[in-house]
Amino acid sequence: MVSNTAKPMALSPIFEPAEADAFEADFLNIAESMGLSIFREDNFPVTPLYDGALTERKSIFGIYKDELRKTQYDQLKADVKAGESSPIELGRRMGRLLGYSPQGISELLMANSDFRTYSSLSIQEQITHLYYENVDQALAFYGETLGLTRVGANRFQIGVDAYIQVNPVSEEFPAGLPKSTAIALLTDQLPEWYTYVQQKGVKIKYTYKPKEGGPHDGFVAIDPEGYLLEFEQFKQHPENELFMAALADLPRIQTKINDLYFYGSITWTYHRDLLAQQNYYNEVFGYQMVADQGWTKIYQTTTSGFIGLVDERRGMEDYADDKAISIEWKFKDDISDTNLPSNVLGPERYVYRFNQ
Known part of the structure; x- marks a missing residue:
């Protein structure tokens, strides 16, 4: 060797x-x-x-x-x-x-x-928290327009263990904060989803233009308060080989819309110092990197939940010190048995929470 x-x-x-x-x-x-x-x-x-x-x-x-x-x-x-x-x-x-x-x-x-790393705690769910002035409008968009399965009062299922949660703005996450995130909704039904969201009048930021031989295809829509939603499909490509293996057998989560489905989610976060953030995910969180696109690094945190670290100089959103997003992971083990904190403010001020 x-x-x-x-x-x-x-x-x-x-x-x-x-x-x-x-x-x-x-x-x-x-x-x-x-x-x-x-x-x-x-x-x-x-x-x-x-x-x-x-x-x-x-x-x-x-x-x-x-x-x-x-x-x-x-x-x-x-x-x-x-x-x-x-x-x-x-x-x-x-x-x-x-x-x-x-x-x-x-x-x-x-x-x-x-x-200890956080990944050693048997992570079972990834929940991306988004914050809205008009909560009812956001709930209707995700539950009715996109037809996602609603879990409890304000949580929506994208993958078998990947969720987004609609929250009201608060003192910690007030109105007007930069988003500094985008949510990828993973599907292999891009033409069908593109036709549907256009019919529903959903705002489109980037149109659907599939490319032969590229690593992924997709289009970007905008939710009612400006969060970017990237409908995305990854393909066999040198930078995706491990990622494609991770995606291979994910259950399809049906929506209420014409047999359309998703099977996973990537929460994209935007960074000035991508290497420092990568080291944090490697050494503190302990998650596995499944795709390295140079200016983006994708980590698997649950079976169908992923985090994508993006160099903000090339991404769709900009870095912001304070942002309208927090990320939660639920796990099986009791965190009190370790010396790990349950609430973490990461190196570029992303809020991470760990709960049993």
Whole structure:
């Protein structure tokens, strides 16, 4: 795997020092025959990525191809020894050096420390909260015009576990706030939906213009108070391969409109620092990225619920410090059993809530 660059560096099994003495010459010969280098480590740096007891007074070999990776390892080892950096971040550095995914790193950190991500709490529903001056008009639009199934007083189902909720404006979310969001309604009935919403007089921001060979098709409508609704279908494309697998077997949620349906939702959020927000979703929330479109990153949070992080310089909406949206995830486990807060103000002031 190191030879074909699938991993930047790999580790051998763990040996007793006498075993390492016996095998070292053979390992050097094998590595040389494959154009690789190895080094012996008798004092493996301990981070929360692994149980330190596994390597105590043991020997292990590192395998690498690029000399920069050995330098990277040496720098990490020196920082572990200095003890001045966060143990969790040192563990993440080790995981990245070994080519692990952000989710794989988090799983190892959780197994060997008290670190937890929100995704470990068995997330069961994603609910996007929108805020309206005229609640009755919004309820009629989603319940009657779009024909979504109404759950309780003001929640509407888009996917098997993805919802939007209509809320009145409030002191926390007053009238006039920028939206700084768009809601993608996932469907493979774009021509039918486009014809229908035109017949109903729904405002259209971007018309339906399917493109051969592109990653997705769609059109954008506007709800009664200005939220953008992106009727969207994704297609097989290099940037969508994992996403298409996630969408493959999602149940179709029928609406009340002429056998039309949706099967999932993406809540798009708009950011100035996309990389920082991506790291937050990787390392704090622990969600899996299923599509990387360069200036957008799509994360799966539930079976049919997704969050799309967008570079606001290229997206349909602009970044805003305060915005008319909050995102809620419901989960099975009791959050009080962890040190995770149930209400979070994210790095660019998106409001996130976690409830059982």
